[in-house]
Amino acid sequence: MSPDTPAMDAYWMPFTANRQFKKAPRLLTRADGMYFTDDKGRQVLDGIAGLWCVNAGHNRPRIVQAIQQQAAELDFAPPFQMGHPKAFELAERLTRIMPAGLNKVFYTNSGSESVDTALKMAIAYHRARGEGTRTRLIGRERGYHGVNFGGISVGGIVANRKMFGTMLGGVDHIRHTHDPARNAFSVGQPVHGAEFADDLEKLVALHDASTIAAVIVEPVAGSTGVLIPPQGYLQRLREICDKHGILLIFDEVITGFGRTGSPFAAQTFGVTPDLMTVAKGLTNGCVPMGAVFAAAKIHDAFMNGPEHLIEFFHGYTYSAHPLACAAALGTLDTYAEEGLLTRAAEMQGYFAECLHSLRGEPNVIDVRNIGLVGGVELAPIAGEPGKRAFNVFLDCWDQGALIRTTGDTIALSPPLIIERAQIDQLIDTLRGALKRAA
Numbered sequence: 485m486s487p488d489t490p491a492m493d494a495y496w497m498p499f500t501a502n503r504q505f506k507k508a509p510r511l512l513t514r515a516d517g518m519y520f521t522d523d524k525g526r527q528v529l530d531g532i533a534g535l536w537c538v539n540a541g542h543n544r545p546r547i548v549q550a551i552q553q554q555a556a557e558l559d560f561a562p563p564f565q566m567g568h569p570k571a572f573e574l575a576e577r578l579t580r581i582m583p584a585g586l587n588k589v590f591y592t593n594s595g596s597e598s599v600d601t602a603l604k605m606a607i608a609y610h611r612a613r614g615e616g617t618r619t620r621l622i623g624r625e626r627g628y629h630g631v632n633f634g635g636i637s638v639g640g641i642v643a644n645r646k647m648f649g650t651m652l653g654g655v656d657h658i659r660h661t662h663d664p665a666r667n668a669f670s671v672g673q674p675v676h677g678a679e680f681a682d683d684l685e686k687l688v689a690l691h692d693a694s695t696i697a698a699v700i701v702e703p704v705a706g707s708t709g710v711l712i713p714p715q716g717y718l719q720r721l722r723e724i725c726d727k728h729g730i731l732l733i734f735d736e737v738i739t740g741f742g743r744t745g746s747p748f749a750a751q752t753f754g755v756t757p758d759l760m761t762v763a764k765g766l767t768n769g770c771v772p773m774g775a776v777f778a779a780a781k782i783h784d785a786f787m788n789g790p791e792h793l794i795e796f797f798h799g800y801t802y803s804a805h806p807l808a809c810a811a812a813l814g815t816l817d818t819y820a821e822e823g824l825l826t827r828a829a830e831m832q833g834y835f836a837e838c839l840h841s842l843r844g845e846p847n848v849i850d851v852r853n854i855g856l857v858g859g860v861e862l863a864p865i866a867g868e869p870g871k872r873a874f875n876v877f878l879d880c881w882d883q884g885a886l887i888r889t890t891g892d893t894i895a896l897s898p899p900l901i902i903e904r905a906q907i908d909q910l911i912d913t914l915r916g917a918l919k920r921a922a
């Protein structure tokens with residue numbers, strides 16, 4: 485450890501193997517474009533856009549300037565019963581890229597808060613329309629919807645749930661769509677599995693539609709190991725929701741802002757939800773911010789009663805924070821000027837070719853991709869799940885590339901500015917690490 489390494493006792497790190505980390509810290513000190521710099525001055529290729537959020541790459545001048553200027557001009561404005569111009573400007577700008585049918589924006593500060601906000605909106609919407617029995621929330625196995633109690637209740641990753649008691653009541657789950665026996669090494673959307681959506685019909689038969697408020701899914705499940713929706717699956721989910729008056733929520737916290745080749749995965753897959761959660765790429769990760777996009781019918785259901793009364797009792801001190809709004813506007817400018825919201829569609833062919841060339845490397849049991857998202861699943865070491873992928877992660881870091889692992893799946897989600905040579909560097913580094921981990 486270098487003499488400059490800070491004392492590490494006090495900081496309890498999130499989603500981190502704290503003891504392992506503190507024995508061999510991985511410290512980032514600067515970032516620019518596609519690269520981080522670490523505390524030893526090494527350049528590290530960012531293979532995961534920070535944490536699926538730095539979609540325009542690091543240190544982008546428009547965003548940096550927007551934040552600096554905003555801090556000097558209006559550092560804070562209370563969001564309850566007050567407003568500031570950029571909050572409105574940003575919402576209008578967002579409606580230009582949102583899927584047709586969604587046109588209201590409610591601000592939060594993270595993906596987790598967006599999810600809890602959307603779940604509350606769904607339940608409150610039905611109540612506002614006089615269908616107050618619709619309170620049940622349906623999630624999906626292996627889903628990740630952040631770490632708040634609503635999100636882990638509808639989520640389906642056991643490690644995120646098992647330590648936290650009973651969570652929300654009245655929640656049920658449909659099955660996940662991962663089906664390696666039929667779909668391993670699919671390029672893009674797998675062919676098999678639209679029928680997994682029929683699980684929702686089974687839950688309707690079990691609970692009755694009159695008790696169900698909403699179903700929430702990630703169009704592409706990221707944190708659980710990059711699960712791409714089978715062809716026709718999201719369409720079928722939409723049809724079943726429509727048939728039974730159930731709201732469909734897409735959690736686009738990682739798929740939003742260009743990741744799959746369109747501004748949102750809803751557009752890539754041609755399915756529009758009633759509510760959509762976003763965060764991360766909204767500000768290019770520079771200032772925490774999330775949002776819920778809502779269909780007008782949902783917003784409008786609340787807009788009755790005396791006009792001086794608050795319609796929706798929900799919000800955060802930092803909703804529409806001026807620095808976040810400024811960062812988001814700078815981010816949208818950057819995306820627009822550089823065509824980044826559709827760049828994944830241009831790059832995905834080359835990315836897929838390189839990624840799938842890992843088939844045949846030691847222990848690789850599946851490769852999955854869509855847009856600029858890649859998943860490489862490894863056979864676990866017997867009795868030590870997750871260890872093989874973690875070893876690959878550490879090796880890649882030593883070799884100058886940042887990747888991410890979840891269980892024994894390696895996830896890649898590079899900034900959307902990535903060039904072919906950097907895709908080569910990322911895949912070559914990963915290939916070397918896979919060979920060494922054999």
Ligand SMILES: Cc1ncc(COP(=O)(O)O)c(C=O)c1O
Nearest residue numbers: 594595596628629630735737738
């Ligand atoms: C699909 C999805 N939803 C919600 C979240 C939670 O976002 P945050 O960490 O900003 O609370 C994440 C984070 O990775 C996510 O992938």
